[in-house]
Amino acid sequence: FSIGTDPYTVYRALNLHSLDTSLSGLYSCRVSSNLEDSYASKQMIIYIEPEIIRFEVNEATRPKNAGHQFKGDSYRWVNLTCLVSGSYPQPYAAIKRTTEWGTIQDLSRWSSKVVSWFNNSYHIKVSAILPISNKDRRLASPY
Numbered sequence: 175f176s177i178g179t180d181p182y183t184v185y186r187a188l189n190l191h192s193l194d195t196s197l198s199g200l201y202s203c204r205v206s207s208n209l210e211d212s213y214a215s216k217q218m219i220i221y222i223e224p225e226i227i228r229f230e231v232n233e234a235t236r237p238k239n240a241g242h243q244f245k246g247d248s249y250r251w252v253n254l255t256c257l258v259s260g261s262y263p264q265p266y267a268a269i270k271r272t273t274e275w276g277t278i279q280d281l282s283r284w285s286s287k288v289v290s291w292f293n294n295s296y297h298i299k300v301s302a303i304l305p306i307s308n309k310d311r312r313l314a315s316p317y
Contacts, residue, residue, distance in 0.1 A: 188201075193220050194220060194222075194294050195220050195222060195262040195294040195295060196294050197218070197220050198218060198219045198220045198262070198263075199217070199218065200215055200216070200217055200218075201215065201216055201217075201218050202214065202215040203215075219262075219263060220262065221262060221263070222260065222261055222262040222295055223261065224258050224259060224260055224261035224265065225259055225260030225261070225295075226257060226258065226259040226260060227257070227258055227259075228255075228256075228257040229254075229255070229256050229257075230253075230254070230255045230257070231252055231253070231254055231255075232252065232253045232255070233250070233251070233252060233253070234251040234252055234253035234303045235251060236249075236251050236305075237251070237303050240305070244305050247308065248307060248308055249305040249306060249307055249308060250305070250306050250308055251303055251304065251305055251306070252303070252304055252306055253301055253302070253303050254269050254281075254301065254302045254303075254304065255299065255300070255301040256268070256269055256298075256299070256300040256301070257298070257299055258296070258297070258298045259295075259297045259298075260293075260295045260296075260297065261295055261296050262294065262295050262296060263296070264289065264296045264298075265296065265298065267287070267298045267300050268280060268281070268282050268285070268300060269281045269282070269285050269300055269301075269302050281302050281304075284302045284303075284304065285300050285301060285302040286300070286301055286302075287299070287300045
């Protein structure tokens with residue numbers, strides 16, 4: 175493989191086929207001559223766009239660790255789940271909500287996160303089980 179016609183720079187590039195995340199890493203070039211040696215390295219990251227990004231809202235049962243203020247029939251429970259699959263490098267994933275005042279509230283404190291590595295990519299599941307008051311009709315349905 176060559177690039178250009180200049181004899182001093184014709185072989186200055188790599189031609190990589192069938193790229194995947196396993197090719198991410200530190201790449202180095204060493205040039206030796208009768209006068210001296212030269213060496214340089216650069217990190218290369220092969221990015222993979224997520225194959226799946228999904229947000230789900232499902233009914234849930236009251237968690238065992240729910241506070242005493244959430245007992246009885248005054249609340250129903252929803253499970254919010256954010257799924258990201260087949261991505262590299264590891265993406266940031268969190269569940270957030272927009273409050274009635276327009277501010278962003280991060281729900282990480284009430285969320286659980288599972289990160290796994292499979293087939294040279296990251297898979298992340300973030301979920302939060304939250305109460306919704308049955309008394310507040312505005313919150314009874316997200317639609």
